[in-house]
Amino acid sequence: MEVLVCIKRVILAGNTFVLNDDHTDIDTRHLGYTLSPHEESAVEAAVRLNEEFGGTTTLLTLGHVDSEEQIRSQMAIGPDRAILLETDGSEWDPQATANAIIEAIKKEETKFDVIIFGSESADTAGYQTGIRVAHALSLPIVTNVKGLKVENGVARCERAVGTMREIYEVPLPAVLTVRDGIAIPRYPSVPGRIKARKKPMDVFPVEKPAAKIEKVKLELPPVKAKGATMLSADADGAHKLVEIFREIGVLS
Amino acid sequence: MILVFVDHDRGVIEDISLQGITFARSLDATVEAVVVGGEANAALLGEYGVTKIHHATHASLVDYTPQAAGRALAEVVKRTSPSALISGGTPRGNEVLAHAGAMLDLPVVADCSEIDLGTSTVKRMRWGGNLIEHAKVHTSMMIASIFPHQIAALPAPASAEVASFEPELTAQDTLVKIIDRTGEAAGGVTLAEAKVIVSGGRGVGEDFTLIETLAGLLGGAVGCSRVVTAAGWRPHAEQVGQTGTKVAPDLYIACGISGATQHIAGCKNSKTLIAINTDGDAPIMSYADYAIVGDLHQILPAIIAATQAAKG
Ligand SMILES: Cc1cc2nc3c(=O)[nH]c(=O)nc-3n(C[C@H](O)[C@H](O)[C@H](O)COP(=O)(O)OP(=O)(O)OC[C@H]3O[C@@H](n4cnc5c(N)ncnc54)[C@H](O)[C@@H]3O)c2cc1C
Ligand SMILES: Cc1cc2nc3c(=O)[nH]c(=O)nc-3n(C[C@H](O)[C@H](O)[C@H](O)COP(=O)(O)OP(=O)(O)OC[C@H]3O[C@@H](n4cnc5c(N)ncnc54)[C@H](O)[C@@H]3O)c2cc1C
Numbered sequence: 001m002e003v004l005v006c007i008k009r010v011i012l013a014g015n016t017f018v019l020n021d022d023h024t025d026i027d028t029r030h031l032g033y034t035l036s037p038h039e040e041s042a043v044e045a046a047v048r049l050n051e052e053f054g055g056t057t058t059l060l061t062l063g064h065v066d067s068e069e070q071i072r073s074q075m076a077i078g079p080d081r082a083i084l085l086e087t088d089g090s091e092w093d094p095q096a097t098a099n100a101i102i103e104a105i106k107k108e109e110t111k112f113d114v115i116i117f118g119s120e121s122a123d124t125a126g127y128q129t130g131i132r133v134a135h136a137l138s139l140p141i142v143t144n145v146k147g148l149k150v151e152n153g154v155a156r157c158e159r160a161v162g163t164m165r166e167i168y169e170v171p172l173p174a175v176l177t178v179r180d181g182i183a184i185p186r187y188p189s190v191p192g193r194i195k196a197r198k199k200p201m202d203v204f205p206v207e208k209p210a211a212k213i214e215k216v217k218l219e220l221p222p223v224k225a226k227g228a229t230m231l232s233a234d235a236d237g238a239h240k241l242v243e244i245f246r247e248i249g250v251l252s
Numbered sequence: 253m254i255l256v257f258v259d260h261d262r263g264v265i266e267d268i269s270l271q272g273i274t275f276a277r278s279l280d281a282t283v284e285a286v287v288v289g290g291e292a293n294a295a296l297l298g299e300y301g302v303t304k305i306h307h308a309t310h311a312s313l314v315d316y317t318p319q320a321a322g323r324a325l326a327e328v329v330k331r332t333s334p335s336a337l338i339s340g341g342t343p344r345g346n347e348v349l350a351h352a353g354a355m356l357d358l359p360v361v362a363d364c365s366e367i368d369l370g371t372s373t374v375k376r377m378r379w380g381g382n383l384i385e386h387a388k389v390h391t392s393m394m395i396a397s398i399f400p401h402q403i404a405a406l407p408a409p410a411s412a413e414v415a416s417f418e419p420e421l422t423a424q425d426t427l428v429k430i431i432d433r434t435g436e437a438a439g440g441v442t443l444a445e446a447k448v449i450v451s452g453g454r455g456v457g458e459d460f461t462l463i464e465t466l467a468g469l470l471g472g473a474v475g476c477s478r479v480v481t482a483a484g485w486r487p488h489a490e491q492v493g494q495t496g497t498k499v500a501p502d503l504y505i506a507c508g509i510s511g512a513t514q515h516i517a518g519c520k521n522s523k524t525l526i527a528i529n530t531d532g533d534a535p536i537m538s539y540a541d542y543a544i545v546g547d548l549h550q551i552l553p554a555i556i557a558a559t560q561a562a563k564g
Binding site for chain 2: 013014015016017026036037038093094095119120122123124125126127128131132134135136138140141142143144158160161164165166167168169170171179180181184185210211212213214215216217218219220221223225226228229230231232233234235237238239241242244245246248249250251
């Protein structure tokens with residue numbers, strides 16, 4: 001089974017965001033980068049499909065050339081090759097991103113059975129890249145998938161809604177968008193990490209089109225520091241807490 | 253006229269969808285709705301100010317069918333030329349707008365908190381509500397979802413006329429649909445509905461007995477951070493946060509949780525937040541109403557004992 005997973009490098013945000021002077025971007029000077037949990041789970045789900053059915057997994061990233069670091073770290077758990085659509089690192093809106101991914105997939109010799117996205121990216125959360133790609137390739141799509149089982153060329157997908165699970169079935173080839181928790185990512189092994197360094201990665205520069213959704217500036221939402229009332233770490237503090245439980249009506 | 257997509261689950265309309273309608277009324281005096289399948293729900297939608305309901309009915313629309321809903325929506329847009337297409341920011345709302353946007357080849361702006369149609373600008377949420385983006389949208393028609401719980405749903409009684417129509421659907425449109433539903437292993441109170449959540453992070457370790465015991469005494473549910481689910485200590489269904497479940501209980505007790513922005517995104521609407529942490533400078537402290545600095549393995553047994561004594 002040939003699987004493509006689209007992953008995006010995002011800032012490893014600390015406990016607050018710091019903006020640059022003109023408030024047009026996050027100040028990233030002291031920040032690292034990571035992948036969204038949705039996409040880490042997506043890679044694990046893809047690797048499990050390969051383990052069950054054979055075939056290969058390809059990773060695709062549109063972003064700064066330094067995204068290679070996130071790509072290699074994911075390759076350490078199994079994916080075989082990668083495509084990096086290299087940009088200057090500035091933001092692309094969802095339509096522009098989808099169009100570049102569509103072009104890249106059309107150029108591929110590999111015919112993918114499953115194309116996996118995160119349901120929304122951790123940073124800009126547009127909820128649409130996977131859906132736009134599916135439409136352009138005339139493929140069916142199931143979104144927000146949290147459980148996956150493939151049998152006889154049909155993917156059985158579970159989507160969590162409250163305490164219930166909705167079940168969808170879709171014949172392959174298909175596009176899926178998945179959520180954190182669909183498959184808990186394994187830790188990379190040392191040999192896995194070493195192998196990852198030598199796996200093939202094709203780099204194609206891409207030209208950014210005019211944005212349809214043009215970021216003007218960023219703003220931090222007001223945080224009202226609550227000024228916590230401190231309680232002592234002993235029986236006295238515990239009794240005060242019980243009084244609070246009573247006051248707010250959670251203990252009768 | 254503003255067109256609002258109203259999602260429903262087998263006829264039941266969520267509060268977030270009514271928030272979408274309320275928001276739409278602030279953009280234009282005339283609000284019309286699109287309901288796909290099920291019932292038109294004219295009484296409820298009329299109460300929230302909708303004057304016309306475009307109700308899509310079709311033999312293939314038995315249960316939720318995302319792409320068909322997008323097709324029906326795109327059809328009404330072409331027929332009625334609204335000044336904007338809005339939806340409450342539910343998972344289904346975002347999904348169906350994205351389908352319609354792809355079909356109409358128009359941008360879709362998700363999770364908006366403000367919209368100005370005159371200047372075609374929006375404010376929208378990033379990072380699960382931790383960062384606000386001001387954006388200009390270059391489009392012939394605004395398509396936007398409204399971030400949940402930005403505004404309260406308010407009635408504005410009108411009488412809604414129902415116009416049923418049969419959308420032209422392709423075979424592909426109805427290929428992906430709900431074919432079955434299963435209940436999650438029913439075990440006590442669910443996270444989203446719980447009035448009390450006792451939540452544990454890395455500081456708890458593998459053994460959640462203390463967390464479970466206190467949650468049980470308070471009739472609440474167990475929550476946890478992503479460190480805990482990634483380690484396999486607790487099931488993913490219990491994860492609170494940006495990529496877990498968003499909760500708004502009366503009481504949230506965060507034990508051994510540092511308060512990363514992504515965790516806070518899921519619990520900041522808790523009415524009362526209590527933090528128990530060895531580190532008095534942990535970020536969770538600035539979101540807490542009450543805090544105890546110390547080792548949870550000593551503090552929780554004392555709280556459990558005091559609660560048991562109080563219950564008699
Ligand atoms: C895009 C993205 C999305 C994410 N989504 C989520 C999400 O949905 N939910 C989520 O939770 N995380 C999420 N994360 C991860 C998040 O950034 C943090 O890594 C995580 O929340 C930290 O979990 P923690 O507080 O349990 O662990 P830590 O940050 O390690 O904190 C442990 C805390 O326990 C305290 N402690 C230790 N021992 C004790 C003791 N004996 N008694 C009392 N206190 C003690 C420490 O002082 C510390 O404050 C996401 C990350 C990214 C990048
Ligand atoms: C980066 C990112 C990550 C996201 N991750 C998730 C996710 O993991 N899970 C998810 O369901 N959605 C997620 N969303 C999507 C969006 O937030 C949902 O549309 C929202 O959670 C509403 O989902 P729901 O209808 O299931 O209600 P829920 O969030 O499940 O809410 C259940 C109930 O809790 C109460 N409630 C929830 N939030 C609030 C609040 N802020 N104020 C007051 N009451 C509240 C309400 O009573 C509501 O009926 C994410 C969005 C972004 C941008």
